[in-house]
Amino acid sequence: MRYPAFLQRIADRADVQPVRILTFSINGQAVSAREDETILSVARENGISIPTLCHLDGLSERGACRLCIVEIKGSPKLSPSCVTLPRQDMEVITNSDRVLDYRRKILELLFTERNHICSVCVSNGHCDLQSLTTELGMTHVHYDYLHTRHAVDASHERFSVDHNRCVLCQRCIRVCEEIEGAHTWDVMGRGYLSKVITDLNQPWGESTSCTGCGKCVQVCPTGALSEKGKSVAEMTKKRQFLPYLKLMRGDESR
Amino acid sequence: MTIEELQDIGKIEKEKQEGFKYRIHVCVAAGCLSSQSGLVKEALEKEVARRGLESWALVKGVGCLGLCTAGPMVAIEPDGLLYQGVSVSDASDILEALGGPPVNRLDCSAHLPFFARQRKIVLENCGHIDPESIEDYVAEGGYEGLYNALRTMTPAGVIEQITKSGLRGRGGAGFPTGLKWTAVSKTKSNVKFVICNADEGDPGAFMDRSVLESDPHRVLEGMAIAGLAVGANYGFVYVRAEYPLAVKRIRTAIARAERLGVLGRNIFNTTFSFDVTVRLGAGAFVCGEETALIASIEGRRGSPRPRPPFPSELGLWGYPTLINNVETFANVPPIIRKGGAWFASIGTEKSKGTKVFALAGRVNNTGLIEAPMGTTLREIVFDIGGGVTGDRKFKAILTGGPSGGCIPAQFLDMSMDYESLAQVGAIMGSGGLIVMDDSSCMVDVAKFFIEFCMSESCGKCVPCRVGTVQIYNLLKRITEGGGKPSDIELLEELCDLVKNTSLCGLGQTAPNPVLSTMRYFMDEYKAHIEDKVCPAGTCHMNPTE
Ligand SMILES: Cc1cc2nc3c(=O)[nH]c(=O)nc-3n(C[C@H](O)[C@H](O)[C@H](O)COP(=O)(O)O)c2cc1C
Ligand code: SF4
Ligand code: SF4
Numbered sequence: 001m002r003y004p005a006f007l008q009r010i011a012d013r014a015d016v017q018p019v020r021i022l023t024f025s026i027n028g029q030a031v032s033a034r035e036d037e038t039i040l041s042v043a044r045e046n047g048i049s050i051p052t053l054c055h056l057d058g059l060s061e062r063g064a065c066r067l068c069i070v071e072i073k074g075s076p077k078l079s080p081s082c083v084t085l086p087r088q089d090m091e092v093i094t095n096s097d098r099v100l101d102y103r104r105k106i107l108e109l110l111f112t113e114r115n116h117i118c119s120v121c122v123s124n125g126h127c128d129l130q131s132l133t134t135e136l137g138m139t140h141v142h143y144d145y146l147h148t149r150h151a152v153d154a155s156h157e158r159f160s161v162d163h164n165r166c167v168l169c170q171r172c173i174r175v176c177e178e179i180e181g182a183h184t185w186d187v188m189g190r191g192y193l194s195k196v197i198t199d200l201n202q203p204w205g206e207s208t209s210c211t212g213c214g215k216c217v218q219v220c221p222t223g224a225l226s227e228k229g230k231s232v233a234e235m236t237k238k239r240q241f242l243p244y245l246k247l248m249r250g251d252e253s254r
Numbered sequence: 255m256t257i258e259e260l261q262d263i264g265k266i267e268k269e270k271q272e273g274f275k276y277r278i279h280v281c282v283a284a285g286c287l288s289s290q291s292g293l294v295k296e297a298l299e300k301e302v303a304r305r306g307l308e309s310w311a312l313v314k315g316v317g318c319l320g321l322c323t324a325g326p327m328v329a330i331e332p333d334g335l336l337y338q339g340v341s342v343s344d345a346s347d348i349l350e351a352l353g354g355p356p357v358n359r360l361d362c363s364a365h366l367p368f369f370a371r372q373r374k375i376v377l378e379n380c381g382h383i384d385p386e387s388i389e390d391y392v393a394e395g396g397y398e399g400l401y402n403a404l405r406t407m408t409p410a411g412v413i414e415q416i417t418k419s420g421l422r423g424r425g426g427a428g429f430p431t432g433l434k435w436t437a438v439s440k441t442k443s444n445v446k447f448v449i450c451n452a453d454e455g456d457p458g459a460f461m462d463r464s465v466l467e468s469d470p471h472r473v474l475e476g477m478a479i480a481g482l483a484v485g486a487n488y489g490f491v492y493v494r495a496e497y498p499l500a501v502k503r504i505r506t507a508i509a510r511a512e513r514l515g516v517l518g519r520n521i522f523n524t525t526f527s528f529d530v531t532v533r534l535g536a537g538a539f540v541c542g543e544e545t546a547l548i549a550s551i552e553g554r555r556g557s558p559r560p561r562p563p564f565p566s567e568l569g570l571w572g573y574p575t576l577i578n579n580v581e582t583f584a585n586v587p588p589i590i591r592k593g594g595a596w597f598a599s600i601g602t603e604k605s606k607g608t609k610v611f612a613l614a615g616r617v618n619n620t621g622l623i624e625a626p627m628g629t630t631l632r633e634i635v636f637d638i639g640g641g642v643t644g645d646r647k648f649k650a651i652l653t654g655g656p657s658g659g660c661i662p663a664q665f666l667d668m669s670m671d672y673e674s675l676a677q678v679g680a681i682m683g684s685g686g687l688i689v690m691d692d693s694s695c696m697v698d699v700a701k702f703f704i705e706f707c708m709s710e711s712c713g714k715c716v717p718c719r720v721g722t723v724q725i726y727n728l729l730k731r732i733t734e735g736g737g738k739p740s741d742i743e744l745l746e747e748l749c750d751l752v753k754n755t756s757l758c759g760l761g762q763t764a765p766n767p768v769l770s771t772m773r774y775f776m777d778e779y780k781a782h783i784e785d786k787v788c789p790a791g792t793c794h795m796n797p798t799e
């Protein structure tokens with residue numbers, strides 16, 4: 001179906017690839033891909049690293065954090081690689097000065113938004129946001145801190161959510177909806193006043209939809225969602241289950 | 255129904271109205287209604303009845319007459335008289351004057367250039383027809399375009415005319431409409447949708463609202479023609495709930511059109527069906543963005559998603575979807591009736607037809623105007639707009655609302671078209687025009703619009719969510735006298751970041767007012783920062799450092 005009509009005879013054969021394969025280049029390195037793979041996944045497969053925050057293997061894509069932006073030769077626009085599909089002969093550049101500079105600034109903005117004082121965080125040393133600073137070479141923040149203040153909800157018997165550490169990546173929302181099927185989490189409000197909520201902004205402990213599976217806690221990149229009883233730097237996340245669950249369900253081939 | 259039957263409906267209606275020696279048109283669009291034109295209409299009706307003139311003078315509610323500042327507006331046909339600022343107590347004098355000299359104190363002729371310089375396509379029926387009467391619309395050639403498209407043209411032929419016309423989307427970006435229609439028509443799907451974007455969230459804009467309130471059938475006809483052309487049988491009008499009158503009129507129009515058989519099942523007794531449903535938006539600016547709008551219709555949070563895939567491929571509930579602005583659809587029936595070449599003969603080389611603008615701010619004639627593409631800014635502000643209020647000095651005009659730019663006086667002779675506007679760092683946008691005089695502080699203007707975008711950002715992507723707050727804070731500091739010389743560089747850097755890395759059009763265009771004011775009014779920024787003074791005298795400067 002994805003073949004042009006003049007090749008339909010081939011496409012009708014069940015033993016032939018149902019999707020087209022194409023070749024393009026990333027940082028000058030020739031790579032091949034299925035037409036339905038993202039640039040990000042092809043890059044990673046070929047050992048080319050691209051920073052990500054909202055992306056997580058096994059969850060649907062959001063294109064929200066903008067850290068995975070890359071340049072495509074011939075286009076003035078930057079493209080988020082987690083939601084951009086390759087085209088034949090496309091030339092992708094993942095590490096130009098322009099892109100590196102923008103990524104660092106976006107990360108800085110995230111650090112100004114809420115409270116990310118690592119030394120007192122349960123996730124210190126095991127935090128995706130923190131690791132990104134090293135990965136992107138962010139040494140300081142040159143914008144003013146906004147430090148918007150938010151509440152902590154510790155009403156759940158096993159978990160707690162500290163909105164001051166949340167980066168609004170929506171991973172919790174997606175894992176709960178797409179994998180656990182509970183759809184406990186969602187976003188409320190607009191702009192910098194946005195906030196993730198459980199049910200209709202009820203305390204998590206009173207949520208009638210939450211099954212207590214803990215998946216949201218495990219996928220959360222920061223110390224926003226954590227297990228109770230963990231002290232500073234003790235919260236490590238276990239995410240291995242995700243690709244496995246997807247594979248078992250046959251949702252995706254990888 | 256045949257074309258003759260349709261035309262008969264129009265003819266009968268026309269004869270009926272022309273049977274009256276005088277027709278008194280009272281504007282009942284939102285602007286005039288808010289200054290009690292409903293009561294004026296009642297008073298005129300009562301006065302007609304009191305004098306026993308029911309068969310001689312007709313009082314008719316019509317859509318926007320354009321000069322909203324001067325409302326309530328009343329027009330006397332066939333004399334072509336126009337009265338402004340009419341109140342209930344004027345009813346008797348107006349009737350007394352019929353056939354004699356006009357009521358001088360209500361005379362509106364001083365505003366003549368306001369009307370003379372305009373050219374109306376989209377608004378041709380506004381102020382002439384009763385928006386709640388389908389017969390009145392039919393009398394002006396309404397639904398003939400749809401009939402022709404159905405009975406004498408192929409879908410490809412319809413698209414060809416639209417392409418030939420050079421019509422570009424009036425929702426902001428100016429995307430070629432013919433190209434969009436072709437894209438949707440090429441998709442293979444049994445189910446497709448047509449959406450009319452009537453969200454109109456720009457502060458100060460009321461073009462789409464006026465069209466829906468004054469001539470709703472035109473939009474429905476445009477949508478049905480689009481449905482036929484792209485192969486869609488379902489349409490949605492997404493209109494903000496803050497427009498109750500527009501909602502009511504479009505709903506009435508749908509019901510009347512269905513009853514007449516020009517909408518719904520088996521239109522004009524053909525196999526073509528097209529159903530239109532109204533969906534209400536809850537007033538988020540971002541819901542005007544097409545992917546957010548689609549999410550909102552689906553009942554999800556109105557938040558944009560990355561494109562591609564574009565709605566033409568993957569739209570409402572996953573089906574191919576054509577989404578156009580109200581004004582875009584309103585241009586369609588006349589193009590089909592008169593041909594694409596006719597439309598293409600109006601305007602400039604790359605911007606065809608006319609554009610409706612909501613003229614507001616420090617200008618004498620605020621209201622709804624329509625001018626051919628290529629009209630100069632000077633003509634719009636000084637001829638149609640009647641100049642700056644209080645004879646103050648023109649300083650700048652803001653086009654395109656919160657995503658637009660401020661154009662300074664040196665470009666007054668610039669032609670209003672998509673390309674020229676882009677060249678000076680502004681955009682056509684949806685058509686909001688705000689005139690500013692020397693009492694407006696440009697830094698303050700920039701702050702106002704970035705504050706709007708900051709609060710209307712959906713919060714999904716980082717650069718827009720956090721970047722707009724950073725920009726706002728810097729501008730706030732500058733307008734309060736706490737600005738530092740390094741702030742200029744920081745502002746430029748943040749604007750560049752937000753513009754280039756945001757997910758959707760809101761973030762990508764949010765820095766425009768800041769960038770364009772920095773480009774043309776840097777001296778004002780410098781005065782705030784270095785000398786701690788606001789040249790326009792609007793900002794309360796209390797330096798803290
Ligand atoms: C933040 C934002 C707000 C928008 N608001 C509107 C709107 O109120 N009305 C509208 O017609 N288009 C709006 N648009 C443009 C739409 O996304 C879309 O391009 C348009 O409806 C397409 O119609 P057109 O091709 O007829 O212009 C908006 C875009 C953005 C990014
Ligand atoms: S614990 Fe499980 S069910 Fe509860 S909110 Fe988290 S992911 Fe959803
Ligand atoms: S709570 Fe964690 S997973 Fe959820 S949005 Fe915030 S940072 Fe992301």
Ligand code: SF4
Nearest residue numbers: 712714715718758761
């Ligand atoms: S640019 Fe702004 S409005 Fe658009 S998706 Fe990002 S946060 Fe939302």
Ligand code: FES
Nearest residue numbers: 063065066068082
């Ligand atoms: S990982 Fe691509 S935008 Fe977040």
